[in-house]
C-alpha cells in the first residue's frame with residue numbers, strides 16, 4: 312500500500328511524499344513524470360551506501376538516464392561539514408562539464424538530507440532534488456520541510472537555507488536495518504507531533520511501542536504517515552518559520568539542543584529532546600500553564616519508549632551557555648514552546664533564568680541512568 316501526502320506550498324513548489332513498504336522499486340515511475348533531468352547524482356553516506364546504493368542504482372538504471380554518478384561521504388554528524396560540501400560540489404562541477412541536466416538524489420538520514428539539500432540549494436543557484444529518507448528521524452522530520460544546511464566551526468546547522476525537495480520517497484523497508492537506538496531517538500519527534508498536534512497519535516504511539524521496535528510495518532506506516540501529515544500542514548502554513556507556527560516544531564528543542572551540545576553529542580538528538588520536552592513541561596507546570604497530570608502522561612510515554620527522563624555528565628553552566636546561543640532567540644530574549652494541554656501550543660518569551668536553571672538541575676542526575 313502506498314500513501315501519498317501533498318505538501319502544499321503554492322508557487323510551483325508543491326510536492327508529494329510517497330510512503331510505503333517496498334516502494335523504492337517504483338522510483339522511476341514516481342520521478343520520471345516530474346522531468347527533473349536526464350542525469351543523476353546520488354548523495355549518500357558510506358554506511359547507507361553499503362546497504363542500499365547498489366540496489367538503488369540497479370533500479371535507476373532501468374530508467375534510461377544518460378548517466379548516474381555518486382558522491383559518498385563518511386557517515387556521521389561530523390561529516391555534515393564544509394569539507395563534505397566542497398567535495399560534493401567539486402564532483403558536481405566536474406559532472407556538469409557534460410551537456411547533461413543533472414538532478415540530485417539524497418539517500419540517507421538527516422545528515423545526508425541536510426547536506427545534500429544544501430548542495431542542491433546552492434549548485435547552479437538551485438538544482439532539483441529527491442529525498443529518500445533511510446532513518447526514522449529523516450522520515451518523520453528532517454526529510455521534509457526544506458530546511459537544509461551544514462554545521463560550521465562546531466556550530467550545528469549554522470549555515471543553510473530553505474530548499475524544498477521535488478519529491479520524497481519513503482520506503483519503510485529501509486528502516487529494518489536501523490539501530491534500535493536510532494528508532495528510539497526518533498520517537499521523541501513523534502512524541503512531539505503527538506503532544507503539539509494529535510492526542511490520537513500520542514496515544515497510538517503509547518499503545519504500540521513494542522510493535523514499533525518489532526518492526527510492525529502497519530504500525531510504522533501509521534506513525535510515519537501521521538507525522539508527515541502534521542509536519543506537512545505546519546510547513547504549508549509557515550514555510551520560512553516566520554509566522555510563529557513552524558516554531559511549534561521546536562517544542563522540547565530549546566533545552567534539548569542545549570543538552571545535546573553540552574553533552575558533546577553523547578546524547579542523541581531525540582534523547583536530549585526527550586529531556587527537553589520534560590523540562591519545558593516542568594516549567595509550564597510551574598508557571599501554572601499546564602496540569603501536572605498531562606505532564607505525567609507525556610513523561611510515562613517517554614519512559615515507555617526507553618528515552619531518558621534525566622541526564623547525566625552535564626554541567627548546568629555549560630547547558631546554559633549553549634542554551635543562550637540558540638539561533639531561534641531572535642530578540643535576545645529566550646523563547647519557549649509550551650503546551651497548555653495536548654494539542655494546545657503557546658509560545659512564551661523571557662522566562663526567568665533562575666526558574667530554567669532550577670528545572671534543568673532537577674533533571675540532572677549524578678548516577679549514570681542512561682547508557
Ligand code: NAD
Nearest residue numbers: 358386420421422423445446448449452453458485488489
Ligand atoms: P544520520 O543521518 O547521521 O543517521 C544516523 C546513522 O544511521 C548514520 O550512521 C547512518 O549511516 C545510519 N543509517 C542511515 N540509514 C540507515 C539504515 N537504513 N540502516 C542502517 N543504518 C542507517 O542521523 P539522523 O538521526 O537521521 O539525522 C540527524 C541529522 O538530521 C542532524 O544533523 C540534524 O541536525 C538533522 N535534522 C534536520 C532537520 C530538518 O528539518 N532539516 C530536522 C531534524 C534533524
Ligand code: GLY
Nearest residue numbers: 452456458557560
Ligand atoms: N525540524 C524543525 C523544522 O523543520 O522546522
